Amino acid sequence: xxxxxxxxxxxxVVFGYKDKILNVLLIRxxxxxxxxxxxxxxxxxxxxxxxxxxxxxxxxxETNVTVDYLEQLYSFGDxxxxxxxRVVSITYFxxxxxEHHDIKADTDAKDVAWFDVQDLPELAFDHAKILxxxxxxxxxxxxxxxxxxxxxxxxxxxxxxxxxxMTILEKEIDRRNxxxxxxxxxxxxxxxxxxxxxxxxxxxxxQFNKNQYFKSKEEGFFFDIK
Amino acid sequence: xxxxxxxxxxxxVVFGYKDKILNVLLIRxxxxxxxxxxxxxxxxxxxxxxxxxxxxxxxxxETNVTVDYLEQLYSFGDxxxxxxxRVVSITYFxxxxxEHHDIKADTDAKDVAWFDVQDLPELAFDHAKILxxxxxxxxxxxxxxxxxxxxxxxxxxxxxxxxxxMTILEKEIDRRNxxxxxxxxxxxxxxxxxxxxxxxxxxxxxQFNKNQYFKSKEEGFFFDIK
Numbered sequence: 001x002x003x004x005x006x007x008x009x010x011x012x013v014v015f016g017y018k019d020k021i022l023n024v025l026l027i028r029x030x031x032x033x034x035x036x037x038x039x040x041x042x043x044x045x046x047x048x049x050x051x052x053x054x055x056x057x058x059x060x061x062e063t064n065v066t067v068d069y070l071e072q073l074y075s076f077g078d079x080x081x082x083x084x085x086r087v088v089s090i091t092y093f094x095x096x097x098x099e100h101h102d103i104k105a106d107t108d109a110k111d112v113a114w115f116d117v118q119d120l121p122e123l124a125f126d127h128a129k130i131l132x133x134x135x136x137x138x139x140x141x142x143x144x145x146x147x148x149x150x151x152x153x154x155x156x157x158x159x160x161x162x163x164x165x166m167t168i169l170e171k172e173i174d175r176r177n178x179x180x181x182x183x184x185x186x187x188x189x190x191x192x193x194x195x196x197x198x199x200x201x202x203x204x205x206x207q208f209n210k211n212q213y214f215k216s217k218e219e220g221f222f223f224d225i226k
Numbered sequence: 227x228x229x230x231x232x233x234x235x236x237x238x239v240v241f242g243y244k245d246k247i248l249n250v251l252l253i254r255x256x257x258x259x260x261x262x263x264x265x266x267x268x269x270x271x272x273x274x275x276x277x278x279x280x281x282x283x284x285x286x287x288e289t290n291v292t293v294d295y296l297e298q299l300y301s302f303g304d305x306x307x308x309x310x311x312r313v314v315s316i317t318y319f320x321x322x323x324x325e326h327h328d329i330k331a332d333t334d335a336k337d338v339a340w341f342d343v344q345d346l347p348e349l350a351f352d353h354a355k356i357l358x359x360x361x362x363x364x365x366x367x368x369x370x371x372x373x374x375x376x377x378x379x380x381x382x383x384x385x386x387x388x389x390x391x392m393t394i395l396e397k398e399i400d401r402r403n404x405x406x407x408x409x410x411x412x413x414x415x416x417x418x419x420x421x422x423x424x425x426x427x428x429x430x431x432x433q434f435n436k437n438q439y440f441k442s443k444e445e446g447f448f449f450d451i452k
Contacts, residue, residue: 002270002272004233004234004270004271004272004273005273006233006234006271006273007230007232008230008232008234008303008314044228044230045230045232045303045314046228046230047230047231047232047312048305049305050303050304050305051301051303051304051314072300072301074298075277075298075301075316077234077271077276077277077316078276078277079274079275079276086273088234088271088277088314088316090301090303090314090316143370144369144370
């Protein structure tokens with residue numbers, strides 16, 4: 001095989017949805033280059049671990065976070081993205097509830113924190129570009145499959161789901177059209193229970209119909225042409 | 227940086243649609259391991275080229291094919307996928323018309339050919355797994371954006387578009403529902419010209435409305451909740 005000196009790394013974009021805000025998990029670097037800068041958790045792959053094991057290990061080591069499922073996002077390999085060496089980074093992303101995770105910095109991280117994606121510090125390397133790609137992917141996913149099953153409380157108002165969508169899409173949605181589409185999937189159960197929110201009339205609570213949700217997710221929600 | 231001996235490669239899945247058949251471009255390996263086996267075109271990334279440049283170069287070298295746009299598919303990095311060395315492969319895919327490309331084997335390839343994806347030889351390495359992922363991605367893309375703009379003739383019958391979808395999805399589609407959905411996007415122009423196909427009544431020809439197609443593609447076809 002030809003001589004090749006390229007290193008392989010993994011990086012994780014962990015989004016957290018809380019209090020109607022989309023956050024991202026960042027670490028503060030303890031080592032050069034970009035010492036003291038905020039960055040995505042990640043690091044070099046060990047020779048005896050698979051890529052998924054590497055990203056889970058780095059995330060656990062640097063932030064103490066364990067995520068059930070990290071989806072592969074994209075691989076970044078442009079020349080010069082790391083001043084030390086040519087490094088190709090295979091990136092992963094996940095969407096979680098921050099309150100389910102105790103964060104704690106360790107190894108290459110001197111600090112760890114959730115940041116509102118609308119109010120970020122300057123990021124190390126090309127991590128702003130990676131984060132942008134992850135946001136775009138998350139927004140795209142929303143347009144072809146409903147998400148949020150594990151981000152909302154067990155029982156929620158329809159307006160909570162609307163806010164989740166508007167927060168991630170970063171824009172207003174046509175509420176009438178949205179309600180029609182989402183209810184048309186048959187994945188929500190409208191409960192008899194009502195609660196009041198603000199000054200409005202009491203509104204019904206909803207619950208996800210788990211079985212139908214996972215069945216539809218498996219089959220694909222859109223374009224049912226079969 | 228830690229010692230790490232992992233090589234970085236790229237591989238290309240180039241699908242070709244012709245005569246209502248979905249084909250994939252394969253090369254016959256000229257070197258060990260898997261000498262004489264069929265495989266996806268690809269190879270190691272050079273230190274001074276980006277990933278996209280690497281996959282374009284390998285494709286050109288091994289098959290003489292140049293593709294306008296290769297989309298990144300997925301990165302495969304499991305232990306043991308190459309008997310020589312740990313290799314992470316960043317894979318790309320494209321969908322083209324075979325008749326627009328003159329194929330010719332060279333460098334590490336002793337032969338190159340289009341194969342019906344339904345009738346494939348045994349593939350080297352984990353290339354069957356890569357191809358499976360690429361097929362799945364292509365099928366998913368079809369469910370959230372119409373494709374085919376550059377795969378059909380300039381003027382085509384609606385049944386040609388149906389066949390393209392059925393071929394890629396590998397199943398029958400609900401033709402009435404399909405027609406309604408596709409026409410609803412406003413990306414097709416029904417012409418006054420009619421042609422007869424087989425024993426049926428003459429049917430109208432269609433053309434893509436290029437401007438609307440690319441505009442809609444940019445905005446996203448589905449879930450217009452904004």
